[in-house]
Amino acid sequence: MVRVSTVQELATALRSGDRAALARAITLVESQRAADVPIAEALLQELLPHSGGAMRVGITGAPGVGKSTLIEALGLRLCAAGRHVAVLAVDPSSAVTGGSILGDKTRMTDLSRHPHAFIRPSPGGSTLGGVAARTREALLLCEAAGFDTVLVETIGTGQSEVAVAGMVDFFLLLLSPAAGDELQGIKRGVMELADGVLVHKADGDLAPAADRAAQQCLLAMRVLHGGEAEPPPVWIGSSVTGRGLDELWDTIAARLQAARASGALASRRARQAGDWLEQTVRERLLTEFLADAEVAAAMTRAKAEVAAGTRLPGAAARTLLAMRRS
Numbered sequence: 348m349v350r351v352s353t354v355q356e357l358a359t360a361l362r363s364g365d366r367a368a369l370a371r372a373i374t375l376v377e378s379q380r381a382a383d384v385p386i387a388e389a390l391l392q393e394l395l396p397h398s399g400g401a402m403r404v405g406i407t408g409a410p411g412v413g414k415s416t417l418i419e420a421l422g423l424r425l426c427a428a429g430r431h432v433a434v435l436a437v438d439p440s441s442a443v444t445g446g447s448i449l450g451d452k453t454r455m456t457d458l459s460r461h462p463h464a465f466i467r468p469s470p471g472g473s474t475l476g477g478v479a480a481r482t483r484e485a486l487l488l489c490e491a492a493g494f495d496t497v498l499v500e501t502i503g504t505g506q507s508e509v510a511v512a513g514m515v516d517f518f519l520l521l522l523s524p525a526a527g528d529e530l531q532g533i534k535r536g537v538m539e540l541a542d543g544v545l546v547h548k549a550d551g552d553l554a555p556a557a558d559r560a561a562q563q564c565l566l567a568m569r570v571l572h573g574g575e576a577e578p579p580p581v582w583i584g585s586s587v588t589g590r591g592l593d594e595l596w597d598t599i600a601a602r603l604q605a606a607r608a609s610g611a612l613a614s615r616r617a618r619q620a621g622d623w624l625e626q627t628v629r630e631r632l633l634t635e636f637l638a639d640a641e642v643a644a645a646m647t648r649a650k651a652e653v654a655a656g657t658r659l660p661g662a663a664a665r666t667l668l669a670m671r672r673s
């Protein structure tokens with residue numbers, strides 16, 4: 348797609364703030380064509396020293412809780428305050444259907460028109476790992492292009508949350524005002540991953556329920572983070588009225604500022620990069636292993652045997668792994 352000799356040109360254009368170059372660069376890292384992979388890697392390597400400058404904030408929550416609406420409301424405020432905001436998405440459903448939360452459902456019309464904003468729908472792909480990896484690389488590209496704020500939206504489905512929590516500096520969970528009743532049903536793992544919780548849609552008739560939900564959430568967070576000096580904050584807010592949004596962002600910004608000063612942010616990012624490396628190795632090993640036609644056929648047979656209960660998964664896995672070529 349892009350000639351090797353143009354990596355330098357593309358990097359230069361991207362760093363100068365050229366949107367088309369950024370979009371092209373992201374398309375390049377999203378490309379699954381074998382020929383594009385080394386070029387994408389060269390580009391990322393070239394731009395790596397210029398990445399890392401953004402506040403990276405992940406936003407998760409059940410479908411319809413208002414993630415996109417919040418991102419648009421926050422994004423517009425941040426742009427008005429002079430920040431440059433990039434919005435990315437990790438959508439596990441797009442891995443299956445090729446659809447995209449940002450593209451199809453919520454277009455963030457006002458934010459997308461703002462000259463200081465850049466919105467990129469979730470990449471397609473066959474695995475969540477692949478989609479998340481490309482989003483992470485897109486995040487680095489946005490930073491190299493000068494965006495000082497990157498917001499990553501993901502639907503709350505467990506795995507994608509772990510992936511997004513692993514690429515951001517602050518992971519925000521959105522709850523609906525009804526969450527007080529449903530708190531039991533919210534996966535404990537998600538509450539544990541969250542660096543903060545916003546009880547959203549606290550407006551109109553929903554406001555009293557939001558207050559109750561926030562109280563219950565506060566209790567739950569205290570239990571989960573009992574020993575910590577600074578347990579994750581719980582906010583109440585509305586993207587429709589704007590209630591609580593300034594406070595939300597100011598607290599996140601202050602926490603990140605403190606984490607930067609103390610070195611906690613650098614160690615969080617270092618740990619994330621290490622985890623990412625390990626995960627990438629796992630995923631590539633598996634992909635390469637299964638790319639062998641004999642192995643794939645044996646895997647299909649083994650799955651049938653395991654499903655039928657005629658073989659144990661452990662034994663079948665051992666036989667399969669013995670097929671590895673050295």
Ligand SMILES: Nc1nc2c(ncn2[C@@H]2O[C@H](COP(=O)(O)OP(=O)(O)OP(=O)(O)O)[C@@H](O)[C@H]2O)c(=O)[nH]1
Nearest residue numbers: 409410411412413414415416448453548585586587
């Ligand atoms: N009352 C109220 N409604 C809101 C608020 N924020 C969003 N909504 C509404 O909630 C619905 C879903 O909003 P989205 O922003 O698309 O929610 P989402 O979490 O991004 O949804 P998915 O991407 O599909 O998971 C829309 O009808 C919004 O208008 C809010 O603060 N108050």
Ligand SMILES: [Mg+2]
Nearest residue numbers: 414415448453
């Ligand atoms: Mg959305």
